[in-house]
Amino acid sequence: MWWRRREQILFLATGVLTVAGVAGWVAGGAGIATAAWTAATVVGLLYSTGSLAVAVRRRQPSVDVIAWLALAGALAVGEVFAGAVVAVMLASGALLEARAAARARRELHALVARAPRTARRQTPHGAVEVPVDQVAVGDRLLVGAGEIVPVDGRLLDDAVLDESALTGEPLPVTRRAGDDVRSGTVNTEAPVGLVATTTAAASTYAGVVRLVEQAQAGSAPFVRVADRVAVAFVPVTLLLAGAAWLAAADPTRAVAVLVVATPCPLLLAAPIAIMSGLSRAARGGVIVKGGAALERLATGKVLLFDKTGTLTGGRPALTDVVTPPGGLDADEVLRLAAGLETVSAHVLAAAIVTAARDRGLPAGGPHQVREVHGYGVEGVVDGRRVRLGKAAWIVTGQAPAWVRHARRRAALDGSLAVFVAVDGAPAGVLLLEDPVRPQAPRMVRALRAAGIARVVLVTGDRAETAEAVGRVVGVDAVHADCDPADKVALVRAEQRHGPTVMVGDGINDAPALAAAGVGVALAARGATASAEAADVVLTVDRIDALADAVLIARRCRTIAAAAVGAGMGACAVAMVVAAAGHLPPAVGAVLQEGIDLAAIGIALTALLPVRLHTVAMRPADVAVARRLYTEHRGVRALVEQVRTVADDLLDPPFDLAPVRVLLARLQAELLPHERAEEAQLLPIVARALGGSGAAGALSRTHAEIEHQVSRLRRSLEDLPDSAQPEDVVDVRRVLYGLYAVLRLHNAQEEEDAFSLIPARRRAPVSVRS
Incomplete structure (x- = not known):
């Protein structure tokens, strides 16, 4: 337990000893002050020795040698107050770094603690509690007040849900019957029923748990560059300290150079800024798998989008109902179809139910529901037998003129046609299409304003549909009819224009996400192979969160550079002044502490709220x-x-x-x-x-x-x-x-x-x- 708190113990020990020494010195007890400061210096030297030993064992270069030399030199020349301040500086830096890392991990891992373990399946004998792994697609579940939704599903009743675990939004959200709901959300009011649309392993929350396990803050390229610069800083520091010693024939001057040369701004400011960016992105529903991914996102210049589920909603929406002359009106056909689909887990069911609800059509309760694999579903709604599915199952013989017209219209609009029969006779055709996300054009404009130079649409869909979406969204190029191998080749080809960012949400996007400089996956509706392959994962069903993530990444990288530049610039000036003999070790130690705190303070500004691209409304x-x-x-x-x-x-x-x-x-x-x-x-x-x-x-x-x-x-x-x-x-x-x-x-x-x-x-x- 004490080893886990070693940074806190180190900071407490060096801080108490240094303050005790100051108190003793003020009280006139020079011996007490010297003993306390010496003890603080020794504690810091022991910690620094341990850090160096770990670096040697791992064969990693380390600039802790400068801190070790400063502490050892302070002991050797009797500048124990300077040594104590260096020890406090070393301890405070280690504590801040540990706290920043812990905060990032805590905000990411908070999702894991609430993972659902069981579900209540509705049976003819009542609700039965079963392990969540036993839930199958199509099962009817009951979620009580205060319970976690165990798997992704479609609501059978209106519900008020707490979605903060997935979206970060603190207030409950109202969802209506027929809406899709994600696992991990909490039912805050009366018990509600839902139809499972995925298994537990494929549900949103299971995917988030796996993503969190991968999203550990690794070393970002900027941080690695900082490490290399810091290592190069060691010989320069040693040469300057040696020259100052030889010029003045005084080892104290060399100790003064070493004291102010400790590169804490370089070692701490960059990681703290990067980890702060990870934390801010996580609060916005964007999981970034490490600091390296965050920095690559900040430097991206070419953005490639898949179409379906990314620039479009990924879920069909009803556009029209075509009915035969003299038959049932469109609203009645839609009402009966929606009544049948209320208990279906089919991907089109939600669109049909939602369309009926938006038109204020009350959906009746279905009975004798039967799904015919590969054809559709049938059942009884309000005493009428309703059948939905493919044309071959609904229309027999030669298709009438109104059916041919509906087919031509579907082909012209790129729509999907669902045929409806009522009491054995063709009654209508439901036309559905996948609409462009309303936020997509604004999001693309925001990305361009943030520094993205080229936007490319890469999709397996038909060229006509892809080009229509590309025109609406405002991309620079469209590549249609692409299979996964084509997408990978296009990602590599676009790399000649600059660092690439690929955005997708399907299994077929996974290879391209892995090939891009940064892969971004939309996983708000469930875990897919794309989320596993991606570097950045959006857990909110909001494509404009990507623009926010890019802005956060660029801001954190800028702050990291500013913090390092300011801190190391001040250190360089102080080293020259110390080498000239104008900065005693004790004063230099206090000055260096101030420089470190200033640099770390600049880095921590990455945690402050920032105006992103979404718009505020009263x-x-x-x-x-x-x-x-x-x-x-x-x-x-x-x-x-x-x-x-x-x-x-x-x-x-x-x-x-x-x-x-x-x-x-x-x-x-x-x-x-x-x-x-x-x-x-x-x-x-x-x-x-x-x-x-x-x-x-x-x-x-x-x-x-x-x-x-x-x-x-x-x-x-x-x-x-x-x-x-x-x-x-x-x-x-x-x-x-x-x-x-x-x-x-x-x-x-x-x-x-x-x-x-x-x-x-x-x-x-x-x-x-």
Whole structure:
């Protein structure tokens, strides 16, 4: 136990002896003072001897020889006060280094202590507690109040969760039924049910535990450079001390040079700054596997992104519901489909359930649910038999025109089509796509501002889809249809432009992450091979945390250089003054202590809060923005209906009654929402971003939306419900134009406005825009 506290014991012993000596000297007891200072010097010399012996045994160069010579020289020439101060300086440096390392380890390992061990599986006979390793995908679990979520899953009930162990956010977060929830979070209120979507070994918390075990603060390149400089500093110091001794024929002058030459700023400032960076990154949900990785992140110039799950959300979102003429309406098809998917662990289930919830559609409880591997799922919802899956399982024989149209549309948009049958008859097609993360374009701009010179998109997806995402995000180059070997080759090819940083989240990204200068993995939704291969892991589902991590890394490296430069510069000046005979050993020792503390203080500024790239919003503004975002999600279905109504006018008979119903909804629902955003949301955006650029662009599209709706109203004024082909040309043109403007406007709002909203019930954080 005492060996684990050796730095504290050393600091206490040298400090008490030095203070006792000062007290004795003030009281006139010169003998007591000399004895106390001598004892402190001897303690420091013994510790320094032990450190040198360890370095020799490991065959590592060490600059502790300077401290050893200063302590031995102080004893030899009788400058025991100087020796005592050097001993205190040595002890304080060792203690600060140990404390900084312990703090970094403590903040990282705090995650491990809360790892779940058991789960409560729901059975026909009630909840049964089982080891967490026995939970299988699809199991229904019960999580009581105050219990830890054992595996990743999908909520069956609304819940209020404490996610601080994963995200660092101190306040509970509200999650609704159908939302995905990660293992390691804590249920803070009533018991809730969930469907397991992963096993314990593949869950988020298990991955975090493994990552923490790897995330030990190793020696960063800057720290290793500091070590080499310090070793080169030894012969220079010895030559200067020897010259001062020979010039004055006085060994005391050599001791004075050695006392002020002890390179504590070089040895301690850089590691403390780097470890402080690791600590700050960990608090933001970014685990950096060592100081070397942090420094490589700081020097990165070329950033390569995978697309799916990185620049895009990685989870499909419902874009539209296509239904046959005269069949069930789109909302009813979606409601029945969502009711069936509430108990499914399929990757598409969450998107369908969430879409129904956003439209305010109550999902009924399913019965007789059966999954058919490779085809889909079926069951009974509100007395109707519902089937979801592939077209071949839903549509038999020749596909009708509306199905062919849905397939063409899915191919054109790069969407995924899920077919729905109700009571044995095809009832609709759900179109889903993987949207670009709203934060991604701002994040790329922030990275460029932080010093990233080149951004490259590397993906296995089709070229058309990849190029569309690349244009939205703003990359310099796009490489599509890449397999893992292609990604590795591209990473190596891009290294000619500068140090590389590769970002990905899938198993196929692992080789490229390992090949890059720095590999960054997104592991917020579970542990993957990419997280094991990466140097930096984001445990929060927020891609803009990468920009924050880069800014933290660059700031810590700058602070480390400043601390070392200031400390060693002051040491060099003091050495010259001491060699000239103008700095006695005792005064030099006190001066050196001040230099050390100043350098370490500079290094510790890396722990201070810093403005990053995320935007601060006032609580009142956050509440307004959230309300408007809820309305924004609610009108998405109305926006897609504009396209659906326009498509229905392609073939006779040309019935304009649905167009008039649509116009009434646009005037009653859409326009009031857009006017509310103009009056309330745009001032919030201007305040948050410190200017009116984004707000001005959004205001212009608000005006265009009003204009297009007005054109639609005028084009319908003199037309009967049953129109001729020439009558619907302008109507269809206006509808398609309105649809295009609405899609663009909604994307801009989500990027420039709604992406600024912090997570629900999260304290606002000030950061750089």
